[in-house]
Amino acid sequence: MLLKKRFSLYFKILISGTMLILIGSVFVLSSSSIYGISRTGNPTYYFEKHMIWLLLGITGIWLINRKDIKFIERYSFLIFLFSLFLLTLPRFFGELRWIRLGPLSFQPAELVKFTFIIYLADYFKRKQANIETFKILIVPLIFLLLITGILQTQKDIGTFVIIFFTFILMTFLAGVRMKHIILIILSGIILICGLVVIFPYRIQRIKTYLNPSADTQGSGYQTIQSLIAMGSGGITGKGLGAGERKLKFLPEAHKDYIYAVVGEEMGFIGTSFILFLFATIVFSCFTITNLTADAYLKFLTAGIGGLFGFQFLLHACVVLNLVPAKGTTLPFFSVGGSSFLINILALGVLLNVARKVCTEENIERTEIPFISLH
Amino acid sequence: MIRLKQEYSEKDLLNKRLFFTQITFGLMFSIVFFSLVKVQIINPPEGKTGQYEKVEIPVPRGTIYDRNGKILAMSVPYYSLYIDSWKVNHQKKKEPSYPEKLKEELVAILRIPKAEIEKKFQQRYPLIKRELSIEEYKALTEKNLPGTVFLPSYKRIYPGGTLACHILGFTGTDGYGLEGVELYYNTILQGEKGISLVLKDGTGDLIYSVEKKLSLPRPGKDIYLTIDTNLQYIVEEEIENVYHKYNAASVSAIVIDYYTGEILALANIPEYDPNNPGKFSPSDRRNRAVTDLFEPGSTFKIVTAAAAIEEKVISPDDIIYCENGKWFIRNHYLRDVHQYGALKVSEIIEKSSNIGTVKIAMKLGEEKLYEYCKKFGFGKPTEIDLPGEISGILRPLNMWSSYSITAVPIGQEVGINALQGIKAMAVIANGGYLIQPHILKGFKENKSEKFISWKGQENQRVISQDTCEILTKILQEVTGQGGTAPLANIPGYNISGKTGTAQKIVNGHYSKDRFVASFVGFLQHKDARMLVLVKVDEPKPIYYGGLVAAPVFKNIMWRSLQHLNIPPELFEEEHKLVMRK
Structure with a gap:
């Protein structure tokens, strides 16, 4: 009985993830063709690349699922260090954020998002005994600052916010004392305020957030367009591919505003279904966190859940003008190969863990009330 | 025990915090969900829909x-x-x-x-x-x-x-x-x-x-x-010559096929370049042959004569006394340019006697004259397929004064455009039919599609064939040695015509130094049916139609005949005579 329930958890993640990848691919095709035409003349340019990344991702899932998750746990720190090394690379090739590999280009910041979770899960498991002291936080904080610094030079505040939120979530669940967490959050806020003051274009974004109609052709433009796209979709949407706002009315519709494209073409039914799928994955993660006895797996799944949850929420909030505009991608939907690949790999790790947890006989299960949408 | 307690408390802490996390995420997902409900269902923002143009x-x-x-x-x-x-x-x-x-x-x-x-x-x-x-x-x-x-x-x-x-x-x-x-x-x-x-x-x-x-x-x-570019070129060159020679205000000329009504050439000077119309004044751009009104003068006598002969009021050989050039009639003097005594009807037309023509008209009567004026198409537009045509002036009978019967027959008190003049003359030339002058021959939709020809109404008979033959013969004499326009004669060809020299009305009175000199004539030939009208406005210093307009007519006709390769007909007979001797 218990086993059956657990298996249903594994399938929930599998089915939700598969549907997100499939629907996401459709919207990659729908939203990127106009950019494909104007940049390369080939409407399926981005879609073709997306398919290559998908193949890589599926291969990755297969590889990950052949090994036990202990294998990843063993090399957690090394994997993290390697990704940090990659993060510094674009500078040396004269690029802002990218490492070019033939026809594909890879964005190490996306990898760091994930490997930082792996590292933290491993670190907090090892330091579980002294978790209440502040000094064990010093090493992760140094890494966080390092990542922040590199990302700042790459003008990638969106990724930083995701990493920061996930970091807070993991410290919170790892049992760090609340006053330490509040301290970190406060310094984070001060840091962001500092960045806003230093780089004035971010002030403009905040002003726009507060009053998007003040300047409909300038900085408020994208927010207005995004809301119009959402609104014009109504309940059932205009039909797949029939959206108009993606035709360069929404800047970078295929990346930063793809949820608005979903809203326009599939309407409320589409957007709420996507929300439902993400919520399913996120809450499945927390269920695994609750079910598993292993601290590493607890933190890892919580981190992955946070990663998916924060990315979706931040993207949706930007599109719906609930937070100031910033370039954030929607996992499985936004065009951008490395982000897509990392999200698939994260999903692969999650599936690995879920399967392991589902088949474990001897786990302890504590009855706690947890939120489930199902 | 202590360890267990500690473990338990850790577990408890994690569970509490996990519960809190789930609540938080649940809240955030709910916020997004309700925001979607608001933006997509309850209160969608307004904006332009559709970027189709x-x-x-x-x-x-x-x-x-x-x-x-x-x-x-x-x-x-x-x-x-x-x-x-x-x-x-x-x-x-x-x-x-x-x-x-x-x-x-x-x-x-x-x-x-x-x-x-x-x-x-x-x-x-x-x-x-x-x-x-x-x-x-x-x-x-x-x-x-x-x-x-x-x-x-x-x-x-x-x-x-x-x-x-x-x-x-x-x-x-x-x-x-x-x-x-x-x-x-x-x-x-x-x-x-x-x-x-x-x-x-x-x-x-x-x-x-x-x-x-x-x-x-x-x-x-x-x-x-219907235009023939070559004829058009000839006409334009000739009217430009006379325009400069006599320092005229304007010159118009029309060449028409008097059976079909096809306009072969139509030109006015001053002219303009349609490639650059803005550089020319509107008066240069006016198609004077269609838009301008003038008193026809003596050319109008043809209508009077045609009516009288058709109605059998007179015959060509009837003798009419021309009062030696000065006749007091209806309270004023009517004068001729030359003094004539008794003239035959044919000579009255040939020499263009005003007195003789008025006497013929008086025999005909006002009503008949008016009827024939209308039959010849005066007082209404020719309905040429060109814009801006003026309808002309022909007062209705009840507005005629007692003096009108001495004015209308000789082309006064009537206003015509050049096309009306040519249309009336064509009746004589073609044997009695009122033709419809037109400029369109036809059009094609695409190269594959068939040619759609211009089609007018059936031509109405105005006067009989006999009357036309009599008048043609009389008009032929106009270009003879005794006529008013020997300069229009082309040896070897049958040319009939009529001169016109009309005083212009300036401020309500007939001007003494401004005239309209005109000549309208046609060729009778088995291969060519050309009718030419030349109208010279305000030529100086000479102003007689026979001297100013007739030579232009001759040049146009002669050069056209050469261009169209029309052989002379009269010489053939003379040649036979020579051979017989």
């Missing part, structure tokens, strides 16, 4: 040909350069110096002053240059400058320059006919612009893949005129 697809106007297929007017494609300032600004973000660079390129290629370009750049979508040359277009497209937009259009070209300008007319910059045939047959020539619905993206680019054609473009139909 109607775009016109230009079509060429139909070509205008003469009767022999020579091109008189044609449309050629060209590009105009516009600047999309939005796209220029877009490019400016990537390349801050771009607007300056673009302006410099434009100055260099188009040779337009920088200040002018600066001024134009203030608009959102300025037209920089209409009708780019091929070199300019190539240079600009090779540079591939973002923000430059080339819009195709068509331009009207008149290869003949001023040739047949008053017939052809011209078009506006939007391609709509404004004068002449271009205006009259605009609906045939214009065709239909295609309209397609195109999707525009956020930067204003057209997305042609989503193009929907609402209506297909239909090019204008080609039309063929």
Whole structure:
């Protein structure tokens, strides 16, 4: 009985993830063709690349699922260090954020998002005994600052916010004392305020957030367009591919505003279904966190859940003008190969863990009330 | 125990915090969910929907040909350069110096002053240059400058320059006919612009893949005129000569086929160049043969004579006393240029006696005269297929004064346009039928489609064949040695005609020094049916129709005969006589 329930958890993640990848691919095709035409003349340019990344991702899932998750746990720190090394690379090739590999280009910041979770899960498991002291936080904080610094030079505040939120979530669940967490959050806020003051274009974004109609052709433009796209979709949407706002009315519709494209073409039914799928994955993660006895797996799944949850929420909030505009991608939907690949790999790790947890006989299960949408 | 407790408390802490986390995420997902409900269902923000835009697809106007297929007017494609300032600004973000660079390129290629370009750049979508040359277009497209937009259009070209300008007319910059045939047959020539619905993206680019054609473009139909370019050229050259020779105010001439009503040539001077109509004054652009009114004078006597002979009031050999050039009638004196005693009816026409003509008219009576004036088509437009025709003046009978019977028969108190004059003369020439003068021979939709010919109403008989023959013979004498226009005679050909010398009315009185000299004559030949009217307005110092207009008629007729290769007929008989001797 218990086993059956657990298996249903594994399938929930599998089915939700598969549907997100499939629907996401459709919207990659729908939203990127106009950019494909104007940049390369080939409407399926981005879609073709997306398919290559998908193949890589599926291969990755297969590889990950052949090994036990202990294998990843063993090399957690090394994997993290390697990704940090990659993060510094674009500078040396004269690029802002990218490492070019033939026809594909890879964005190490996306990898760091994930490997930082792996590292933290491993670190907090090892330091579980002294978790209440502040000094064990010093090493992760140094890494966080390092990542922040590199990302700042790459003008990638969106990724930083995701990493920061996930970091807070993991410290919170790892049992760090609340006053330490509040301290970190406060310094984070001060840091962001500092960045806003230093780089004035971010002030403009905040002003726009507060009053998007003040300047409909300038900085408020994208927010207005995004809301119009959402609104014009109504309940059932205009039909797949029939959206108009993606035709360069929404800047970078295929990346930063793809949820608005979903809203326009599939309407409320589409957007709420996507929300439902993400919520399913996120809450499945927390269920695994609750079910598993292993601290590493607890933190890892919580981190992955946070990663998916924060990315979706931040993207949706930007599109719906609930937070100031910033370039954030929607996992499985936004065009951008490395982000897509990392999200698939994260999903692969999650599936690995879920399967392991589902088949474990001897786990302890504590009855706690947890939120489930199902 | 202690360890267990500690473990338990850790577990407890984790569970509490996990519970808190789940609540938090649940809340955030709910916020997004309700925000979706608000934005998508309850209160969708208003905004423009649909970025479809109607775009016109230009079509060429139909070509205008003469009767022999020579091109008189044609449309050629060209590009105009516009600047999309939005796209220029877009490019400016990537390349801050771009607007300056673009302006410099434009100055260099188009040779337009920088200040002018600066001024134009203030608009959102300025037209920089209409009708780019091929070199300019190539240079600009090779540079591939973002923000430059080339819009195709068509331009009207008149290869003949001023040739047949008053017939052809011209078009506006939007391609709509404004004068002449271009205006009259605009609906045939214009065709239909295609309209397609195109999707525009956020930067204003057209997305042609989503193009929907609402209506297909239909090019204008080609039309063929009755004009013979060569004759037209001859006429224009001759009237220009007389225009300069006699310092005239204007000259008009028309050549017509008197059986079919086809206008072979029609010209006025002053003239203009339809390629550049704006440079000429509106009076130069007026088609005076159609728009201008004049008193016909003596040429009108033909109508009086025709009516009287047709009604059998008189016969050509009847003798009428011409009062020695001065006759007191209806309270005023009527005078002739030369003094005549008794003249035959035929001689009255030949010598153009006013007194004799009025006496004939009085025998005929006012009612009959008026009836015949109307039958000959006076007082109403000829319905020529050219714009701006004036209807002419022929007062209704109840408005005639007692004096009118002494004025109308000799072409006073009536106003006609040149076409009405030629139409009336054609009745005599063709044996009694009122023809419909026209300029259109027919039109073709496309090269594959069949030729649709001009079709008028059936010609009405006005006078009998006999009357026409009698009058033709009389009019033939006009060009003889005793007539008023021996200068119109062409040896070897049967030329009939009538002169006219009319005083112009200036401020309500007949002027003593302003005249309209005219001659209308026709050729009787088995191969040619040409009727020519020449009207010279205010010639100085000589003003007699027989001296001013008749030689122009002769030159036009003679050169046309040579061009058309029409052999003389009379010489054949004389040649036979010589051979017999």
